[in-house]
Amino acid sequence: MNMSNLVRSGANIMMPFILVYGFYIVVHGHLTPGGGFQGGAVIATAVVLLMVAYSRADVFASIPKNVLKNSETAGLLLFIGTALLALTAGIAFFGNWLLGAGSLFGTPVAFGINPGDINTGGIIPILNIAVGIEVLGAMGILLLVMLGGMKGDAE
Amino acid sequence: MIELLVHILLLAGLVISAFMVWHMDDLISAAIAFGAFSFLLSLEFLMLQAPDVAIAEAGIGAGLTTAIFVIAIRGTEKDGGASE
Numbered sequence: 001m002n003m004s005n006l007v008r009s010g011a012n013i014m015m016p017f018i019l020v021y022g023f024y025i026v027v028h029g030h031l032t033p034g035g036g037f038q039g040g041a042v043i044a045t046a047v048v049l050l051m052v053a054y055s056r057a058d059v060f061a062s063i064p065k066n067v068l069k070n071s072e073t074a075g076l077l078l079f080i081g082t083a084l085l086a087l088t089a090g091i092a093f094f095g096n097w098l099l100g101a102g103s104l105f106g107t108p109v110a111f112g113i114n115p116g117d118i119n120t121g122g123i124i125p126i127l128n129i130a131v132g133i134e135v136l137g138a139m140g141i142l143l144l145v146m147l148g149g150m151k152g153d154a155e
Numbered sequence: 156m157i158e159l160l161v162h163i164l165l166l167a168g169l170v171i172s173a174f175m176v177w178h179m180d181d182l183i184s185a186a187i188a189f190g191a192f193s194f195l196l197s198l199e200f201l202m203l204q205a206p207d208v209a210i211a212e213a214g215i216g217a218g219l220t221t222a223i224f225v226i227a228i229r230g231t232e233k234d235g236g237a238s239e
Contacts, residue, residue: 025210033206033207033209033210034206034207034210035207037211038207038210038211038214041211041214041215041218041219042210042213042214042218044214044218044219045214045218045219045222048218048219048222049218049222051222051226052222052225052226139219143219143222143223143226146223146226146227147226149230150226150229150230
């Protein structure tokens with residue numbers, strides 16, 4: 001059962017903006033309010049909007065379950081892998097081995113009040129992105145499984 | 156002063172939308188009223204200087220929970236004249 005044309009058009013128009021806002025919250029997690037969990041939930045809202053607006057057959061055809069499952073696993077592996085890499089750098093588990101290295105996210109933080117530089121924080125942005133991917137996959141698979149438990153509606 | 160006014164408006168809206176969830180006969184309307192309740196609650200969190208909680212409430216409460224309710228209601232069948 002498709003929702004009405006109005007609902008589907010609204011979902012099509014709203015979805016890219018919700019996606020961009022969610023990615024913004026995830027990537028700026030170490031500078032502004034929000035972070036991996038909140039941003040991942042907002043991205044999952046965009047995916048769920050499609051599930052609500054379109055019929056069951058369309059959803060299962062266009063949103064593959066394996067992609068969501070693999071993204072959840074990849075997020076968890078990235079999180080624990082980033083934490084374990086600190087051991088190879090000679091510091092404690094979850095130590096910030098990227099901080100001040102000058103490479104990715106390695107710029108030292110400026111002193112005093114400043115507008116904020118996204119290229120700071122060491123491993124914290126990487127952990128935020130990992131949590132964002134994981135929450136996106138988990139919420140998506142939750143709703144997809146729930147949709148799969150419904151009685152089949154007329155095509 | 157203006158802040159107190161916004162607080163009072165938001166709290167009144169919370170009470171009204173919570174009453175609407177109970178009052179609506181149509182299940183979809185009740186789910187949408189619950190989404191409005193979550194949205195007003197996230198605005199109240201923002202007014203109370205907790206933007207982190209406000210984003211989580213807007214994403215989980217107003218987005219995902221409403222979608223779960225709508226999907227669950229779509230899975231049911233309308234039974235004629237089953238009020239009370």
